[in-house]
Amino acid sequence: MVGNGRTPSVKDVAAAAGVSLGTVSNVMNRPEVVSPATRERVERAMAELGFVRNESARQLRAGTSRTLAYVMLDGGNPFFHDVAQGIELAAEDADLSLFICTSNGRADREAVHLDRLMQQRVQGVLITPVNPDAPHLAEISRRGIPVVIVDRVGAGGAFCSVAVDDVLGGRIAVEHLAEQGHTRVAVVGGPESLGQVRERLEGARQVWAELGLPAEDLIYLPTEALSVAEGRSAGERLAGIPARRRPTAAFCANDLLALGLLQQSIGAGLRVPEDLAIVGFDDIEFAAAAAVPLSSVRQPRQELGRAAAQLVLEEAAGGRHEHQQLSFVPELVARASTVLRPKVF
Numbered sequence: 630m631v632g633n634g635r636t637p638s639v640k641d642v643a644a645a646a647g648v649s650l651g652t653v654s655n656v657m658n659r660p661e662v663v664s665p666a667t668r669e670r671v672e673r674a675m676a677e678l679g680f681v682r683n684e685s686a687r688q689l690r691a692g693t694s695r696t697l698a699y700v701m702l703d704g705g706n707p708f709f710h711d712v713a714q715g716i717e718l719a720a721e722d723a724d725l726s727l728f729i730c731t732s733n734g735r736a737d738r739e740a741v742h743l744d745r746l747m748q749q750r751v752q753g754v755l756i757t758p759v760n761p762d763a764p765h766l767a768e769i770s771r772r773g774i775p776v777v778i779v780d781r782v783g784a785g786g787a788f789c790s791v792a793v794d795d796v797l798g799g800r801i802a803v804e805h806l807a808e809q810g811h812t813r814v815a816v817v818g819g820p821e822s823l824g825q826v827r828e829r830l831e832g833a834r835q836v837w838a839e840l841g842l843p844a845e846d847l848i849y850l851p852t853e854a855l856s857v858a859e860g861r862s863a864g865e866r867l868a869g870i871p872a873r874r875r876p877t878a879a880f881c882a883n884d885l886l887a888l889g890l891l892q893q894s895i896g897a898g899l900r901v902p903e904d905l906a907i908v909g910f911d912d913i914e915f916a917a918a919a920a921v922p923l924s925s926v927r928q929p930r931q932e933l934g935r936a937a938a939q940l941v942l943e944e945a946a947g948g949r950h951e952h953q954q955l956s957f958v959p960e961l962v963a964r965a966s967t968v969l970r971p972k973v974f
Contacts, residue, residue, distance in 0.1 A: 636681075637678040637679060637680045638680075639653050639654070639680075641678055641680070642671065642674050642675055642678060642680050645674035645677065645678060646667075646670045646671045646673070646674035647670070648667060648670070648671060652667060652671065653671055656668050656671045656672065694749060694750050694751055694752065695724070695725050695726060695752065696725060696726045696727070696728055696749065696751045696752060697716065697720050697725055697726070697727050697728070697751060697752055697753050697754075697755065697938065697941065697942075698727070698728040698729070698730070698746045698749075698751045698753070698754050698755070699712075699713050699716050699727060699728070699729050699730075699754075699755045699756070699779070699934075700730055700731070700732055700739060700742050700743065700746075700754065700755070700756040700757070700758075701713060701729065701730070701731045701732070701757055702731070702732060702733075702734060702757040702758070702759065702780075703731065703733065703734060703855065704731035704733065705856070705885075706855065706883070706885060706911075706913075707913040707914060707915065708883070708884070708911045708913055708928070708930060709731075709757065711913070711914075711930035711931055711934070712757075712779060712780065712930050712931070712933050712934040712937075713727070713729055713934060714930075714931055714934060715930065715931035715932060715933060715934025715935040715936075715937075715938070716755055716934040716935070716937060716938045717934075718931070718934075718935060719934070719935045719938030719939060719942070720938060723938075723942055725752065728746070728749075728751065730742045732758075732759060734759055734823075734854070735759065736759045736760060736763060739756075739758065739759055739763070739765070740763075740765045743756075743765050743766070743768075743769050744765075746769070746774075747769055747772055747774060750774075751774065752774075752775075752941075752942075752945045753774060753775040753776070753777070753941035753942065753944065753945045754769060754774055754775070754776050754777070754941070755776075755777045755779050755934075755937050755938065755941055756776065756777075756778060756779065757778070757779045757780045757781060758778060758781060759822075760822075761778050761781045761782065761783035761788075761790075761824065762783055766778075766783075766788065767787065770787070770788065775789075775941045775944035775945050776788045776789075776941075777789045777790065777791065777937045777938075777940045777941040777944075778790040778791070778792075779791055779792070779933060779934070779937045780792050780793075780825065780933065781824055781825070782824070782954055782956075786952050786954060787952070788952060789937075789940040789941070789944065789952045789953050789954070789955075790953075790954045790955070791933050791936045791937040791940065791955045791957075792933070792954075792955070792956060792957070793928045793929075793933070793956065793957045793958070793959045794956050794957070794958060794959060795824075795825050795828035795829050795832065795959075796828045796829070796831050796832040796835070797832060797958065797959060798828075798829055798832060798910060798926045798928075798959040799816075799828065799829035799830060799831060799832025799833040799834075799835075799836075799880070800832040800833070800835055800836040801832075801926060801959065801960075801961045802829075802832075802833065802880045802908045802910065802926050802961065803816075803832070803833040803836050803837060803847075803880050804836050804840075805908060805924070805961050805963065805967065806878040806880060806906060806908060806967065807836075807837075807840055807842070809878070809902075809906060809967055809968065809969075811876075811877050811878035811906060812842060812846060812877075813846045813848070813874070813875070813876045813877055813878075814833075814837075814846070814847055814848070814876050814877075814878045814879065814880060815848045815849075815850050815863075815867060815876040815878070815879040815880070816829075816830055816833050816847065816848070816849050816850065816879075816880050816882075817850045817852060817860065817863045817879055817880070817881045817882065817886050817887075817890060818830065818850075818851070818852060818855065818881060818882025818883070818886060819851040819852040819853060819854070819855075819859075819882070820851070820852070820853060820854070821851065823855075825882065825883075826855075826882050829880075829882050829910060830849065830882070833847065833880055834847060846876075848870075848876055850863050850866055850867070850879075852882075852886065855882060855883045855885055855886055856885050856886070856889070857885050857886070857888055857889035857892070858889060859886060859889060860881060860885060860886035860887060860888060860889020860890040860891075860892070860893070861889040861890070861892060861893040862889075863879075863881075863886065863889070863890055863893075864889070864890045864892075864893030864894050864897070865893060867879070867890075867905070868897060876905075877904070877905060877906065878902075878905065878906035878907070878908075878967070879905065879906070879907050879908070880908050880910075881907065881908070881909045881910065882910055883909060883910050883911050884909035884910060884911045884912065884913045884915065884916045884923065884925055885913075886909065887907050887908065887909030887910075887916070887923055887925070887966075888909070888915060888916070888919060888923065890905075890907055891907055891919060891920070891921060891923065891966065892920075894907070895920060895921070901921045901965075901966050902921075902965070902966055902967050902968065902969060903969065906924075906966060906967040907923065907924070907966045907967065908923075908924040908925060908926070908961075908966065908967050909923050909924070909925040909926070910925060910926045910928075911925060911926070911927070911928055911930070912925040912926065912927035912928065912962050913925075913930075916962075916964075917962075917964065919966070921964075921965050921966050922964035922965045922966060923964055923966045924961070924962060924963050924964045924965075924966045924967040924968070925961075925962055925964075926959045926960070926961055926962075927959060927960050927961070927962050928957070928959055929957050932957065933957065936955055936957075940953060940955070
Protein backbone atom coordinates (compact mmCIF):
# COMPACT_ATOMS: atom_id res chain seq x y z
CA MET A 630 0.00 0.00 0.00
CA VAL A 631 1.31 3.47 -0.87
CA GLY A 632 1.24 6.46 1.45
CA ASN A 633 -1.94 7.79 3.10
CA GLY A 634 -3.64 4.41 2.62
CA ARG A 635 -4.09 5.12 -1.09
CA THR A 636 -4.60 2.13 -3.40
CA PRO A 637 -1.46 1.70 -5.53
CA SER A 638 -1.81 2.54 -9.22
CA VAL A 639 -0.04 1.47 -12.40
CA LYS A 640 2.05 4.64 -12.12
CA ASP A 641 3.24 3.58 -8.65
CA VAL A 642 4.24 0.16 -9.98
CA ALA A 643 6.15 1.73 -12.89
CA ALA A 644 8.01 4.09 -10.55
CA ALA A 645 8.90 1.32 -8.09
CA ALA A 646 10.14 -0.99 -10.86
CA GLY A 647 11.91 1.76 -12.78
CA VAL A 648 10.03 1.06 -16.03
CA SER A 649 7.52 2.83 -18.26
CA LEU A 650 3.73 2.63 -17.96
CA GLY A 651 3.72 0.74 -21.27
CA THR A 652 6.01 -1.94 -19.83
CA VAL A 653 3.72 -2.46 -16.83
CA SER A 654 0.76 -2.73 -19.21
CA ASN A 655 2.60 -5.32 -21.27
CA VAL A 656 3.42 -7.38 -18.18
CA MET A 657 -0.29 -7.50 -17.34
CA ASN A 658 -1.65 -8.04 -20.84
CA ARG A 659 1.16 -9.33 -23.08
CA PRO A 660 3.83 -10.78 -20.76
CA GLU A 661 5.47 -12.73 -23.58
CA VAL A 662 6.83 -9.49 -25.12
CA VAL A 663 8.67 -8.48 -21.91
CA SER A 664 12.06 -9.91 -20.97
CA PRO A 665 12.00 -12.33 -18.01
CA ALA A 666 14.21 -10.07 -15.87
CA THR A 667 12.04 -6.97 -16.45
CA ARG A 668 8.85 -8.97 -15.94
CA GLU A 669 10.18 -10.31 -12.63
CA ARG A 670 11.08 -6.77 -11.48
CA VAL A 671 7.58 -5.47 -12.30
CA GLU A 672 5.85 -8.42 -10.64
CA ARG A 673 7.99 -7.95 -7.51
CA ALA A 674 6.99 -4.27 -7.38
CA MET A 675 3.31 -5.25 -7.70
CA ALA A 676 3.64 -7.71 -4.83
CA GLU A 677 5.48 -5.25 -2.56
CA LEU A 678 2.96 -2.49 -3.22
CA GLY A 679 -0.06 -4.79 -2.94
CA PHE A 680 -1.17 -3.78 -6.43
CA VAL A 681 -4.38 -5.35 -7.77
CA ARG A 682 -5.32 -4.65 -11.37
CA ASN A 683 -8.62 -2.85 -11.98
CA GLU A 684 -10.36 -5.60 -13.95
CA SER A 685 -13.61 -3.63 -14.15
CA ALA A 686 -11.92 -0.71 -15.86
CA ARG A 687 -10.16 -3.01 -18.30
CA GLN A 688 -13.41 -4.74 -19.17
CA LEU A 689 -15.16 -1.39 -19.58
CA ARG A 690 -12.55 -0.36 -22.15
CA ALA A 691 -13.00 -3.68 -23.92
CA GLY A 692 -16.78 -3.13 -24.10
CA THR A 693 -17.75 -6.32 -22.27
CA SER A 694 -17.04 -8.20 -19.05
CA ARG A 695 -15.91 -11.74 -18.36
CA THR A 696 -19.20 -12.47 -16.65
CA LEU A 697 -22.38 -14.37 -17.40
CA ALA A 698 -25.59 -13.70 -15.49
CA TYR A 699 -28.48 -15.93 -14.49
CA VAL A 700 -31.80 -14.39 -13.47
CA MET A 701 -33.64 -17.17 -11.67
CA LEU A 702 -37.38 -17.20 -11.10
CA ASP A 703 -37.45 -18.31 -7.47
CA GLY A 704 -34.44 -18.11 -5.17
CA GLY A 705 -36.19 -20.32 -2.61
CA ASN A 706 -36.56 -23.29 -4.96
CA PRO A 707 -33.59 -25.73 -4.90
CA PHE A 708 -34.35 -26.63 -8.53
CA PHE A 709 -33.03 -23.27 -9.73
CA HIS A 710 -29.92 -23.52 -7.58
CA ASP A 711 -29.13 -26.85 -9.22
CA VAL A 712 -29.60 -25.25 -12.65
CA ALA A 713 -27.32 -22.39 -11.57
CA GLN A 714 -24.67 -24.90 -10.53
CA GLY A 715 -24.67 -26.35 -14.04
CA ILE A 716 -24.34 -22.86 -15.52
CA GLU A 717 -21.48 -22.03 -13.16
CA LEU A 718 -19.55 -25.17 -14.08
CA ALA A 719 -19.79 -24.27 -17.78
CA ALA A 720 -18.79 -20.66 -17.02
CA GLU A 721 -15.74 -21.85 -15.09
CA ASP A 722 -14.71 -24.02 -18.03
CA ALA A 723 -14.80 -20.86 -20.17
CA ASP A 724 -12.83 -18.88 -17.54
CA LEU A 725 -15.85 -16.68 -16.80
CA SER A 726 -17.62 -15.67 -13.61
CA LEU A 727 -21.35 -16.06 -12.96
CA PHE A 728 -23.59 -13.41 -11.42
CA ILE A 729 -26.88 -14.72 -9.98
CA CYS A 730 -30.00 -12.75 -9.12
CA THR A 731 -33.65 -13.63 -8.62
CA SER A 732 -36.91 -12.05 -9.74
CA ASN A 733 -39.05 -13.88 -7.15
CA GLY A 734 -41.69 -14.18 -9.85
CA ARG A 735 -42.05 -10.39 -10.25
CA ALA A 736 -41.81 -8.93 -13.74
CA ASP A 737 -40.85 -5.46 -12.42
CA ARG A 738 -37.96 -6.87 -10.41
CA GLU A 739 -36.86 -8.92 -13.40
CA ALA A 740 -36.76 -5.80 -15.58
CA VAL A 741 -34.64 -3.94 -13.01
CA HIS A 742 -32.14 -6.79 -12.87
CA LEU A 743 -31.86 -6.89 -16.66
CA ASP A 744 -31.29 -3.14 -16.83
CA ARG A 745 -28.44 -3.40 -14.33
CA LEU A 746 -26.93 -6.34 -16.19
CA MET A 747 -26.91 -4.31 -19.40
CA GLN A 748 -25.04 -1.57 -17.54
CA GLN A 749 -22.50 -4.17 -16.36
CA ARG A 750 -22.02 -5.27 -19.99
CA VAL A 751 -22.22 -8.97 -19.19
CA GLN A 752 -21.29 -11.37 -21.98
CA GLY A 753 -24.65 -13.13 -21.87
CA VAL A 754 -27.84 -13.48 -19.86
CA LEU A 755 -29.55 -16.72 -18.94
CA ILE A 756 -33.02 -16.27 -17.51
CA THR A 757 -36.02 -18.19 -16.28
CA PRO A 758 -38.50 -15.42 -17.04
CA VAL A 759 -41.86 -14.56 -15.56
CA ASN A 760 -43.03 -14.09 -19.15
CA PRO A 761 -40.76 -15.36 -21.97
CA ASP A 762 -42.37 -12.88 -24.38
CA ALA A 763 -41.80 -9.80 -22.21
CA PRO A 764 -40.55 -6.71 -24.13
CA HIS A 765 -37.55 -6.19 -21.82
CA LEU A 766 -36.07 -9.49 -23.00
CA ALA A 767 -36.17 -8.28 -26.59
CA GLU A 768 -34.56 -5.01 -25.49
CA ILE A 769 -31.53 -6.65 -23.90
CA SER A 770 -31.08 -8.78 -27.01
CA ARG A 771 -31.37 -5.68 -29.22
CA ARG A 772 -28.48 -4.18 -27.25
CA GLY A 773 -26.31 -7.04 -28.50
CA ILE A 774 -26.29 -9.18 -25.35
CA PRO A 775 -27.15 -12.84 -26.04
CA VAL A 776 -30.16 -14.17 -24.11
CA VAL A 777 -31.02 -17.81 -23.42
CA ILE A 778 -34.30 -18.79 -21.79
CA VAL A 779 -34.02 -21.55 -19.19
CA ASP A 780 -36.89 -23.88 -18.20
CA ARG A 781 -39.24 -22.07 -20.58
CA VAL A 782 -39.76 -21.72 -24.33
CA GLY A 783 -40.42 -18.33 -25.88
CA ALA A 784 -42.89 -17.86 -28.69
CA GLY A 785 -41.52 -17.51 -32.20
CA GLY A 786 -38.01 -18.78 -31.44
CA ALA A 787 -36.65 -15.27 -30.84
CA PHE A 788 -34.11 -16.65 -28.35
CA CYS A 789 -32.31 -19.89 -27.67
CA SER A 790 -34.06 -21.91 -24.98
CA VAL A 791 -33.48 -25.00 -22.87
CA ALA A 792 -36.34 -26.81 -21.14
CA VAL A 793 -37.88 -30.18 -20.46
CA ASP A 794 -41.08 -31.34 -22.12
CA ASP A 795 -43.50 -30.22 -19.41
CA VAL A 796 -46.56 -31.62 -21.19
CA LEU A 797 -44.91 -35.04 -21.25
CA GLY A 798 -43.98 -34.61 -17.59
CA GLY A 799 -47.61 -34.03 -16.66
CA ARG A 800 -48.64 -37.03 -18.70
CA ILE A 801 -46.23 -39.50 -17.12
CA ALA A 802 -47.05 -38.29 -13.59
CA VAL A 803 -50.79 -38.83 -13.94
CA GLU A 804 -50.37 -42.01 -15.97
CA HIS A 805 -48.29 -43.40 -13.09
CA LEU A 806 -51.05 -42.59 -10.61
CA ALA A 807 -53.65 -44.22 -12.85
CA GLU A 808 -51.46 -47.33 -13.07
CA GLN A 809 -51.56 -47.49 -9.28
CA GLY A 810 -55.36 -47.72 -9.49
CA HIS A 811 -56.32 -44.11 -8.73
CA THR A 812 -59.44 -42.85 -10.48
CA ARG A 813 -59.82 -39.53 -8.63
CA VAL A 814 -56.73 -37.34 -8.83
CA ALA A 815 -56.00 -33.74 -7.81
CA VAL A 816 -53.59 -31.58 -9.81
CA VAL A 817 -52.03 -28.97 -7.51
CA GLY A 818 -50.19 -25.95 -8.90
CA GLY A 819 -50.23 -22.32 -9.82
CA PRO A 820 -50.41 -19.62 -10.79
CA GLU A 821 -51.50 -20.59 -14.30
CA SER A 822 -49.65 -17.55 -15.63
CA LEU A 823 -46.52 -19.72 -15.36
CA GLY A 824 -46.02 -21.71 -18.53
CA GLN A 825 -44.65 -24.72 -16.64
CA VAL A 826 -47.88 -24.99 -14.63
CA ARG A 827 -50.10 -24.67 -17.69
CA GLU A 828 -48.20 -27.29 -19.65
CA ARG A 829 -47.99 -29.81 -16.80
CA LEU A 830 -51.72 -29.41 -16.24
CA GLU A 831 -52.32 -29.82 -19.97
CA GLY A 832 -50.36 -33.09 -19.99
CA ALA A 833 -52.33 -34.38 -17.02
CA ARG A 834 -55.63 -33.60 -18.73
CA GLN A 835 -54.51 -35.17 -22.01
CA VAL A 836 -53.65 -38.54 -20.53
CA TRP A 837 -56.75 -38.52 -18.29
CA ALA A 838 -58.97 -38.12 -21.35
CA GLU A 839 -57.06 -40.80 -23.24
CA LEU A 840 -57.61 -43.21 -20.37
CA GLY A 841 -61.35 -42.59 -20.69
CA LEU A 842 -61.74 -41.35 -17.11
CA PRO A 843 -64.42 -38.74 -16.23
CA ALA A 844 -63.13 -35.20 -16.57
CA GLU A 845 -64.72 -34.20 -13.25
CA ASP A 846 -62.56 -36.75 -11.43
CA LEU A 847 -59.39 -34.87 -12.33
CA ILE A 848 -59.67 -31.94 -9.94
CA TYR A 849 -57.49 -28.86 -10.39
CA LEU A 850 -56.50 -27.11 -7.16
CA PRO A 851 -54.86 -23.78 -8.10
CA THR A 852 -52.21 -22.25 -5.85
CA GLU A 853 -50.81 -18.75 -5.60
CA ALA A 854 -47.21 -19.95 -5.69
CA LEU A 855 -45.09 -23.07 -6.06
CA SER A 856 -44.15 -23.25 -2.38
CA VAL A 857 -44.28 -25.56 0.64
CA ALA A 858 -46.81 -23.27 2.35
CA GLU A 859 -49.13 -23.45 -0.67
CA GLY A 860 -48.77 -27.23 -0.64
CA ARG A 861 -49.94 -27.32 2.98
CA SER A 862 -52.86 -25.07 2.07
CA ALA A 863 -53.81 -27.40 -0.78
CA GLY A 864 -53.82 -30.29 1.69
CA GLU A 865 -56.30 -28.45 3.88
CA ARG A 866 -58.54 -27.84 0.88
CA LEU A 867 -58.33 -31.49 -0.12
CA ALA A 868 -59.42 -32.50 3.36
CA GLY A 869 -62.49 -30.31 2.96
CA ILE A 870 -63.76 -32.20 -0.11
CA PRO A 871 -66.55 -34.70 0.77
CA ALA A 872 -65.16 -38.22 1.18
CA ARG A 873 -67.07 -39.64 -1.79
CA ARG A 874 -65.49 -37.01 -4.09
CA ARG A 875 -62.11 -36.65 -2.41
CA PRO A 876 -59.10 -37.54 -4.60
CA THR A 877 -57.00 -40.49 -3.51
CA ALA A 878 -53.91 -39.12 -5.23
CA ALA A 879 -52.33 -35.78 -6.11
CA PHE A 880 -49.94 -34.60 -8.80
CA CYS A 881 -48.14 -31.44 -7.70
CA ALA A 882 -46.58 -29.06 -10.22
CA ASN A 883 -43.31 -29.05 -8.29
CA ASP A 884 -41.65 -30.80 -5.36
CA LEU A 885 -42.06 -27.92 -2.91
CA LEU A 886 -45.83 -28.15 -3.27
CA ALA A 887 -45.63 -31.93 -2.93
CA LEU A 888 -43.51 -31.70 0.22
CA GLY A 889 -45.98 -29.23 1.78
CA LEU A 890 -48.89 -31.50 0.90
CA LEU A 891 -47.02 -34.49 2.32
CA GLN A 892 -46.29 -32.61 5.53
CA GLN A 893 -49.92 -31.52 5.99
CA SER A 894 -51.27 -34.98 5.16
CA ILE A 895 -49.06 -36.77 7.69
CA GLY A 896 -49.88 -34.13 10.30
CA ALA A 897 -53.59 -34.77 9.71
CA GLY A 898 -53.11 -38.48 10.34
CA LEU A 899 -53.32 -39.64 6.73
CA ARG A 900 -51.24 -42.53 5.47
CA VAL A 901 -49.15 -41.90 2.37
CA PRO A 902 -49.71 -43.54 -0.09
CA GLU A 903 -52.55 -45.67 1.37
CA ASP A 904 -54.90 -42.69 1.94
CA LEU A 905 -53.28 -40.21 -0.43
CA ALA A 906 -50.60 -40.91 -3.03
CA ILE A 907 -48.42 -37.93 -3.97
CA VAL A 908 -46.14 -37.28 -6.93
CA GLY A 909 -44.11 -34.10 -7.43
CA PHE A 910 -42.05 -32.56 -10.22
CA ASP A 911 -38.30 -31.69 -10.45
CA ASP A 912 -36.87 -34.43 -8.19
CA ILE A 913 -34.89 -32.03 -6.01
CA GLU A 914 -32.57 -33.56 -3.43
CA PHE A 915 -35.15 -33.19 -0.63
CA ALA A 916 -37.64 -35.39 -2.51
CA ALA A 917 -35.80 -38.63 -1.78
CA ALA A 918 -35.02 -37.50 1.80
CA ALA A 919 -38.65 -36.77 2.79
CA ALA A 920 -40.33 -38.61 5.70
CA VAL A 921 -42.06 -40.65 3.00
CA PRO A 922 -39.68 -40.61 0.00
CA LEU A 923 -41.41 -38.63 -2.72
CA SER A 924 -42.14 -39.89 -6.21
CA SER A 925 -41.24 -37.16 -8.67
CA VAL A 926 -40.83 -36.33 -12.35
CA ARG A 927 -37.09 -35.78 -12.70
CA GLN A 928 -35.61 -32.91 -14.65
CA PRO A 929 -31.89 -33.04 -15.52
CA ARG A 930 -31.22 -29.84 -13.59
CA GLN A 931 -27.48 -29.38 -13.96
CA GLU A 932 -27.62 -30.55 -17.57
CA LEU A 933 -30.20 -27.85 -18.29
CA GLY A 934 -27.84 -25.23 -16.88
CA ARG A 935 -24.79 -26.51 -18.75
CA ALA A 936 -26.65 -26.68 -22.06
CA ALA A 937 -28.02 -23.17 -21.62
CA ALA A 938 -24.57 -21.79 -20.82
CA GLN A 939 -23.09 -23.45 -23.91
CA LEU A 940 -25.75 -21.83 -26.09
CA VAL A 941 -25.16 -18.35 -24.69
CA LEU A 942 -21.38 -18.75 -25.06
CA GLU A 943 -21.73 -19.86 -28.67
CA GLU A 944 -23.87 -16.83 -29.46
CA ALA A 945 -21.50 -14.48 -27.60
CA ALA A 946 -18.56 -15.80 -29.65
CA GLY A 947 -20.08 -14.23 -32.75
CA GLY A 948 -20.16 -15.61 -36.26
CA ARG A 949 -23.04 -17.53 -37.74
CA HIS A 950 -25.62 -18.39 -35.10
CA GLU A 951 -29.07 -19.96 -35.32
CA HIS A 952 -31.33 -20.01 -32.28
CA GLN A 953 -31.99 -23.47 -30.89
CA GLN A 954 -34.81 -24.72 -28.69
CA LEU A 955 -33.45 -27.72 -26.78
CA SER A 956 -35.99 -30.02 -25.14
CA PHE A 957 -34.99 -32.63 -22.56
CA VAL A 958 -37.11 -35.68 -21.78
CA PRO A 959 -38.31 -35.97 -18.15
CA GLU A 960 -38.53 -39.31 -16.36
CA LEU A 961 -40.60 -40.55 -13.46
CA VAL A 962 -38.79 -41.66 -10.31
CA ALA A 963 -41.24 -43.82 -8.33
CA ARG A 964 -40.78 -43.92 -4.55
CA ALA A 965 -42.82 -44.76 -1.47
CA SER A 966 -45.23 -41.81 -1.75
CA THR A 967 -47.05 -43.55 -4.61
CA VAL A 968 -45.97 -47.17 -4.58
CA LEU A 969 -47.31 -49.53 -1.90
CA ARG A 970 -44.72 -51.88 -0.57
CA PRO A 971 -45.75 -55.54 -0.53
CA LYS A 972 -46.86 -56.79 2.86
CA VAL A 973 -44.56 -59.20 4.65
CA PHE A 974 -46.39 -62.05 6.37
